[in-house]
Amino acid sequence: xxxxxxxxxxxxxxxxxxxxxxxxxxxxxxxxxxxxxxxxxxxxxxxxxxxxxxxxxxxxxxxxxxxxxxxxxxxxxxxxxxxxxxxxxxxxxxxxxxxxxxxxxxxxxxxxxxxxxxxxxxxxxxxxxxxxxxxxxxxxxxxxxxxxxxxxxxxxxxxxxxxxxxxxxxxxxxxxxxxxxxxxxxxxxxxxxxxxxxxxxxxxxxxxxxxxxxxxxxxxxxxxxxxxxxxxxxxxxxxxxxxxxxxxxxxxxxxxxxxxxxxxxxxxxxxxxxxxxxxxxxxxxxxxxxxxxxxxxxxxxxxxxxxxxxxxxxxxxxxxxxxxxxxxxxxxxxxxxxxxxxxxxxxxxxxxxxxxxxxxxxxxxxxxxxxxxxxxxxxxxxxxxxxxxxxxxxxxxxxxxxxxxxxxxxxxxxxxxxxxxxxxxxxxxxxxxxxxxxxxxxxxxxxxxxxxxxxxxxxxxxxxxxxxxxxxxxxxxxxxxxxxxxxxxxxxxxxxxxxxxxxxxxxxxxxxxxxxxxxxxxxxxxxxxxxxxxxxxxxxxxxxxxxxxxxxxxxxxxxxxxxxxxxxxxxxxxxxxxxxxxxxxxxxxxxxxxxxxxxxxxxxxxxxxxxxxxxxxxxxxxxxxxxxxxxxxxxxxxxxxxxxxxxxxxxxxxxxxxxxxxxxxxxxxxxxx
Numbered sequence: 001x002x003x004x005x006x007x008x009x010x011x012x013x014x015x016x017x018x019x020x021x022x023x024x025x026x027x028x029x030x031x032x033x034x035x036x037x038x039x040x041x042x043x044x045x046x047x048x049x050x051x052x053x054x055x056x057x058x059x060x061x062x063x064x065x066x067x068x069x070x071x072x073x074x075x076x077x078x079x080x081x082x083x084x085x086x087x088x089x090x091x092x093x094x095x096x097x098x099x100x101x102x103x104x105x106x107x108x109x110x111x112x113x114x115x116x117x118x119x120x121x122x123x124x125x126x127x128x129x130x131x132x133x134x135x136x137x138x139x140x141x142x143x144x145x146x147x148x149x150x151x152x153x154x155x156x157x158x159x160x161x162x163x164x165x166x167x168x169x170x171x172x173x174x175x176x177x178x179x180x181x182x183x184x185x186x187x188x189x190x191x192x193x194x195x196x197x198x199x200x201x202x203x204x205x206x207x208x209x210x211x212x213x214x215x216x217x218x219x220x221x222x223x224x225x226x227x228x229x230x231x232x233x234x235x236x237x238x239x240x241x242x243x244x245x246x247x248x249x250x251x252x253x254x255x256x257x258x259x260x261x262x263x264x265x266x267x268x269x270x271x272x273x274x275x276x277x278x279x280x281x282x283x284x285x286x287x288x289x290x291x292x293x294x295x296x297x298x299x300x301x302x303x304x305x306x307x308x309x310x311x312x313x314x315x316x317x318x319x320x321x322x323x324x325x326x327x328x329x330x331x332x333x334x335x336x337x338x339x340x341x342x343x344x345x346x347x348x349x350x351x352x353x354x355x356x357x358x359x360x361x362x363x364x365x366x367x368x369x370x371x372x373x374x375x376x377x378x379x380x381x382x383x384x385x386x387x388x389x390x391x392x393x394x395x396x397x398x399x400x401x402x403x404x405x406x407x408x409x410x411x412x413x414x415x416x417x418x419x420x421x422x423x424x425x426x427x428x429x430x431x432x433x434x435x436x437x438x439x440x441x442x443x444x445x446x447x448x449x450x451x452x453x454x455x456x457x458x459x460x461x462x463x464x465x466x467x468x469x470x471x472x473x474x475x476x477x478x479x480x481x482x483x484x485x486x487x488x489x490x491x492x493x494x495x496x497x498x499x500x501x502x503x504x505x506x507x508x509x510x511x512x513x514x515x516x517x518x519x520x521x522x523x524x525x526x527x528x529x530x531x532x533x534x535x536x537x538x539x540x541x542x543x544x545x546x547x548x549x550x551x552x553x554x555x556x557x558x559x560x561x562x563x564x565x566x567x568x569x570x571x572x573x574x575x576x577x578x579x580x581x582x583x584x585x586x587x588x589x590x591x592x593x594x595x596x597x598x599x600x601x602x603x604x605x606x607x608x609x610x611x612x613x614x615x616x617x618x619x620x621x622x623x624x625x626x627x628x629x630x631x632x633x634x635x636x637x638x639x640x641x642x643x644x645x646x647x648x649x650x651x652x653x654x655x656x657x658x659x660x661x662x663x664x665x666x667x668x669x670x671x672x673x
Contacts, residue, residue: 051232057076060072076092171229266296303336532648544608
């Protein structure tokens with residue numbers, strides 16, 4: 001728990017107090033060094049001696065003692081005259097470690113509302129033990145949104161973001177505001193971090209915004225991010241910066257719709273404005289469920305497989321977006337439900353939805369009367385045609401009869417179609433180049449007469465259900481074995497931006513094979529165009545893959561990427577390769593331009609590593625498989641933590657040629673893919 005230091009300028013000494021479970025003073029020497037540092041902050045200017053106004057001063061600092069960081073809250077005020085008629089003041093410090101601040105409210109709230117602040121001290125020096133911190137802990141439940149004080153002072157609650165946008169070390173005039181109002185304005189702005197900086201818990205982030213409600217001559221300006229000044233203090237002119245303005249004149253310059261609603265209306269519990277709908281598909285197809293929930297802050301999602309009554313059965317790991325995509329669905333009936341949460345009120349559950357996966361409908365084959373056939377039966381009296389919805393015959397009531405002359409007409413048409421197909425095949429084969437296989441496609445109609453049709457070759461691949469097939473790309477650039485399949489779950493693929501043709505991602509024995517045509521990931525651009533095979537990512541990840549390219553196309557960029565979403569202007573980090581260089585490309589925020597770092601070396605195959613940990617992104621590469629070499633890092637990327645996508649990015653550049661690349665030896669957080 002926090003540690004206290006109480007200092008008075010009267011000749012009564014220093015009184016230090018701590019709780020019975022103090023985590024600050026881990027050793028006597030550390031405690032002594034900390035108290036000596038705190039004594040340096042124990043000063044107060046009596047402005048009444050020069051015609052000014054006495055006022056309490058509230059401050060939040062960060063101090064470093066022998067490599068250990070502490071957060072210090074200080075309350076300083078006049079304490080009247082002592083028995084000799086001399087002026088007196090009292091300083092009360094609260095000291096927190098970084099591990100402790102997570103359980104408490106933000107600094108302005110503690111300085112404003114904690115009832116434990118001492119305003120006088122008449123006792124002898126003593127050690128305060130077994131302090132009751134219940135009232136301090138209780139402040140964590142207080143809320144400061146909507147930003148009513150900013151609404152009252154400036155006319156719009158949104159202006160609270162203006163304080164967050166101000167540069168570090170900015171000065172603000174506060175002559176027109178009482179101390180309580182200053183602390184309320186600071187508290188409301190810091191709580192707006194909840195939607196302005198979604199990467200971190202806003203209470204923890206708030207402790208890094210140091211401030212003082214009134215600068216004094218002895219203060220070190222570097223101690224404070226926000227510096228409030230009073231004109232009756234001699235320090236006002238010295239600490240007034242060129243951009244100094246009244247705190248009541250602060251205005252926000254850029255706010256999203258969510259940020260505006262949060263400042264003006266506060267938190268709102270989630271509620272579904274779009275419910276997912278039941279799906280009925282054929283086996284092997286892709287099912288997509290979409291839901292949308294409103295609320296402030298924007299809700300997070302989690303999908304579950306559920307029972308018929310809606311009770312959750314299995315949590316679907318990685319399915320944390322508003323859309324649930326299920327590839328290569330198996331026959332049967334399953335039910336799903338999605339939860340929307342944002343930390344406000346009760347969790348919101350969608351209506352249960354049902355997925356019905358039916359067997360694929362069999363192809364209808366026509367045979368002449370009397371022949372043995374799956375789809376046609378004949379009788380001595382009248383031919384009839386059965387139609388099936390499943391693999392089993394339908395009941396007699398659903399049988400449809402076709403008159404004899406209609407059957408004769410159908411048979412004549414089938415023979416005509418077969419003759420035309422034979423003529424086209426014969427003449428086309430004469431134009432083929434030597435050695436070119438002409439058996440890639442077969443006629444779908446068989447008359448069961450004449451010579452036997454040419455055998456159909458075995459399938460070469462199972463094309464991803466996410467992308468339409470592209471025979472031209474497959475035959476030219478992707479020779480596949482029978483073991484190649486579409487991407488395994490939870491991997492999916494998508495064209496981000498505009499690309500020339502569909503692509504076919506494939507997976508075989510731990511190797512991801514990607515093909516792409518026409519696209520760009522270039523610096524100084526606000527939109528991308530590339531092929532992306534990805535899966536959802538956690539808030540901490542190490543992604544490693546070995547990359548090789550079979551066709552070197554000028555301008556191509558291929559590598560691994562962590563991205564906020566599949567929007568073309570989303571924030572991202574990318575480590576990969578062009579034809580000649582190792583690349584690190586990043587976009588810090590939505591709609592911003594991207595930047596690029598090059599290392600002029602290339603030796604394929606090459607390993608790439610992308611690490612995201614503690615809000616920091618880094619990219620590395622190695623050719624020998626032994627030692628990683630850094631190519632770039634950033635801690636400034638702003639992403640929504642609930643929607644990360646991690647995967648392979650591929651684009652050939654402005655030309656229309658095709659680039660073909662492999663990624664293998666893939667691991668995510670040490671797990672082989």
